[in-house]
Amino acid sequence: MTSFPGYTGTILNIDLSSGRIEKTPLSPEDAANFIGGRGLGMKILWDHLKDKPGADPLGPDNPLLFMPGPFSGFPAPSSSRTCVVTKSPHTAPSESPYEHASTVSYANMGGFFGPELRFAGYDGLVVTGQAESPVYLYIDDDTVEIRDASEYWGMGTDEFDKAFLEELGDQRFRTCYIGPAGENLVEYACIINTAARAAGRGGTGCVMGAKKLKGVAVRGTGQPGVADPQIFVAALEEARESFDNPEVYDLWRNAGTTFGLEHFSNQGRQAVRNFREGTFTEAHKLGVEASMKHWVRSFACYCCPLACKKSGMVTQSPFSGLIHDGPEYETGTMLGANLMISDLPGVMKAIYQGDDYGLDIISVGNVIGFLMEAYEKQLIDQEFLDGIDLTWGNVEATLEMIRKIALREGVGDLASKGVKELADEIGQGSHAFAMHVKGHELAAHNCHANPPRAMCYATAHRGACHLNGDDVAGQNFIALADSLGVCLFAVFGNQQYGPLLGKLLAGIMGEPAGNMGEVGERVYNLERLFNTREGFTRADDTIPERFFTEPLTVGEHAGAVLTREQFQTMMDEFYAERDWDPETTRPNAAKLEALGLVGEEYRV
Amino acid sequence: MAHKETLQTHQPGLSRRAFMKTVAVGGGILVLGQGWDVFSVARAQEGGAEYTMILVDYSKCTGCRTCETACSSYNHPQEVGGERMPGLGNPYLSNIKLYPYNPDADVAAVCAMCPDNPCIEACPVEPDPATGYRALYRHPETGAVTSDPERCIGCESCADVCRVGVITPNPENSRPERMCTLCDGDPQCVAMCPFGALTHVTVDTSRDLYALKPDQVAEQLIGQWYGGVE
Numbered sequence: 001m002t003s004f005p006g007y008t009g010t011i012l013n014i015d016l017s018s019g020r021i022e023k024t025p026l027s028p029e030d031a032a033n034f035i036g037g038r039g040l041g042m043k044i045l046w047d048h049l050k051d052k053p054g055a056d057p058l059g060p061d062n063p064l065l066f067m068p069g070p071f072s073g074f075p076a077p078s079s080s081r082t083c084v085v086t087k088s089p090h091t092a093p094s095e096s097p098y099e100h101a102s103t104v105s106y107a108n109m110g111g112f113f114g115p116e117l118r119f120a121g122y123d124g125l126v127v128t129g130q131a132e133s134p135v136y137l138y139i140d141d142d143t144v145e146i147r148d149a150s151e152y153w154g155m156g157t158d159e160f161d162k163a164f165l166e167e168l169g170d171q172r173f174r175t176c177y178i179g180p181a182g183e184n185l186v187e188y189a190c191i192i193n194t195a196a197r198a199a200g201r202g203g204t205g206c207v208m209g210a211k212k213l214k215g216v217a218v219r220g221t222g223q224p225g226v227a228d229p230q231i232f233v234a235a236l237e238e239a240r241e242s243f244d245n246p247e248v249y250d251l252w253r254n255a256g257t258t259f260g261l262e263h264f265s266n267q268g269r270q271a272v273r274n275f276r277e278g279t280f281t282e283a284h285k286l287g288v289e290a291s292m293k294h295w296v297r298s299f300a301c302y303c304c305p306l307a308c309k310k311s312g313m314v315t316q317s318p319f320s321g322l323i324h325d326g327p328e329y330e331t332g333t334m335l336g337a338n339l340m341i342s343d344l345p346g347v348m349k350a351i352y353q354g355d356d357y358g359l360d361i362i363s364v365g366n367v368i369g370f371l372m373e374a375y376e377k378q379l380i381d382q383e384f385l386d387g388i389d390l391t392w393g394n395v396e397a398t399l400e401m402i403r404k405i406a407l408r409e410g411v412g413d414l415a416s417k418g419v420k421e422l423a424d425e426i427g428q429g430s431h432a433f434a435m436h437v438k439g440h441e442l443a444a445h446n447c448h449a450n451p452p453r454a455m456c457y458a459t460a461h462r463g464a465c466h467l468n469g470d471d472v473a474g475q476n477f478i479a480l481a482d483s484l485g486v487c488l489f490a491v492f493g494n495q496q497y498g499p500l501l502g503k504l505l506a507g508i509m510g511e512p513a514g515n516m517g518e519v520g521e522r523v524y525n526l527e528r529l530f531n532t533r534e535g536f537t538r539a540d541d542t543i544p545e546r547f548f549t550e551p552l553t554v555g556e557h558a559g560a561v562l563t564r565e566q567f568q569t570m571m572d573e574f575y576a577e578r579d580w581d582p583e584t585t586r587p588n589a590a591k592l593e594a595l596g597l598v599g600e601e602y603r604v
Numbered sequence: 605m606a607h608k609e610t611l612q613t614h615q616p617g618l619s620r621r622a623f624m625k626t627v628a629v630g631g632g633i634l635v636l637g638q639g640w641d642v643f644s645v646a647r648a649q650e651g652g653a654e655y656t657m658i659l660v661d662y663s664k665c666t667g668c669r670t671c672e673t674a675c676s677s678y679n680h681p682q683e684v685g686g687e688r689m690p691g692l693g694n695p696y697l698s699n700i701k702l703y704p705y706n707p708d709a710d711v712a713a714v715c716a717m718c719p720d721n722p723c724i725e726a727c728p729v730e731p732d733p734a735t736g737y738r739a740l741y742r743h744p745e746t747g748a749v750t751s752d753p754e755r756c757i758g759c760e761s762c763a764d765v766c767r768v769g770v771i772t773p774n775p776e777n778s779r780p781e782r783m784c785t786l787c788d789g790d791p792q793c794v795a796m797c798p799f800g801a802l803t804h805v806t807v808d809t810s811r812d813l814y815a816l817k818p819d820q821v822a823e824q825l826i827g828q829w830y831g832g833v834e
Contacts, residue, residue: 112704161706171703195706221694222694222696223692229682229684232692240796297708297829302669303668305798305799323708
């Protein structure tokens, strides 16, 4: 393999069906056009499924990609995120010629895994096929092995995190893995690392489970070179200095995203009571002041000066002795306000349990919130719920539902497919409050009082996603950041960092960095091309009915509601600005041409 | 960086007192330049027996590994167009190493600068008659444990007895590596730590958690922080 500036030049391909391990060259052209992370992952996914529209996400053809970015493994602040890219097992268009039609899925995780993959000599890990029995991947520089993981199948992520490192015999291996939810093919299972960080959304863990891949371990000793060390070192110094400012780091170090629990509630933007409301009158019981009483320490991702994660221990409650991180904004809202739970130890227990089973807590909070509402409205009875009295705010019932979902036991089997399938089964108008787009549940942000977020959810390529961007420029920028592997908290929290990314990339990869400006848009359009080929159209770019029909009733923003006209106008403007067909939503020929997405390689 | 702190700020009084003593002794030592004075004075104070080291405040450390990249950049510089500049910070080459644990604890492990020199005592190479040094010796200015690649026989005895487990034999020639150099008097891990978790201090073997292996430190931290809950 020939390395080139900023890249090892090698993609590690592992086919679990045949056991074949192959190192293939990364083309400098793909690196220049798609950079890394989400973008390069999308390109590799496209190449793999080019001739296989409608491929079964849980079949051997669907590749599962672990993609660091070009900053990974260099000390650029807060840029160690690893994007997991695959074809989603959790989305579906309203109509399609393909039985297994679904969107692209991407989810990125912080920590140390991506940098280590680069130290070991790889710009990406592509897993295809399906193992016959549970396995894990062992990657130690050039040594790559598929090893038996049978004894770990069924193990929760917390226990496995420890057992895995013990088996590996060196705490400096970096690992990621699935829990029982992924093994059991819960559609919204996630991938976890360090027992706390997740590639949470879009069912990445479900795809991993279908491959019978319990975990991946990596350790490396090398590092790619850079194009221009002088530019890089100077940019690095500037970047580090830009973070050396309490106005930038104080909030993250002191509160992390937990600050959002009260902040977004006050703005009427929180997901409360299955998104019926935007303000949680008991938000303060889970907020920073309440939560920090059990926090022990902050911990950071690779070379991150923000350290937004808080490790804590519950000391007084039936859950005394529970050690876990959080609550963060998403976890604390989806298993707190969205379920009307304000008992902090109870929320912590639910978060721990969700992470331990390896569930996407955002989707699981939606599923339980939906069922609580259906139960309250008497659309389902206690028998439907296997005897669980699933009332608002009920911690024990919530914990039992989480368990049933992860193990797909009783009602948990249907619930493991998400709110859309639950509403299909329950009927009786329940689709109006099944909070999903394209089958993928909404994150912890309401949009009655935040119209651009409605467009953000409707157009996101993995189904509802709060990190999609609220306008075209924002979407393109986020697609770029996800391709670089830069943390969004860092670029939004430090206004000086965004403008430095180009300089850092120029130091790392040299001249091709000059085209960085169009990469985000190219990635976004290729994702759309993938989705439209699967059969997704404008009819799928929508938001749940609730936002149009039920104004908020609680808090300062009571009365806020979206109108259909407002939403349609916003969407018309969006497609026009994108230069996409307003009905099929397929990017127009001129747009594809301008982005270089033409020729045999991209023919649909 | 906001947390860039010098040795002097951590040892108020020491430099002035030591300075006076040094001047009284003969005054010449200070002209060694580039930070050498601080080592010399620290040892002069206790008759040559004191060393300095990197002290980790585990309660401030977040496990971000910036220290590893700073150490590596300084101690493994690169040459670009004939000019020496900081390396790209490959953490594998770092002399300070971060070990993560579950429940959450991060332990940065670095040479403890043991005053009784177990690693040097273990070196079987005969002392050089001219210098009195074995193949492993204390650097005359910094006190850092230093390997003499010309004389080292690669027996790994030093690594075997290292209390912290820092000394790592090179995979190819078995010569000892990863001993802290103190970066010529301005330790870069201390300078670059975003959280102010590292300081450059005089060795005091009675300090809590002194010269323990990362696993031992982690066990104690987890006990303190999480009440020993596993």
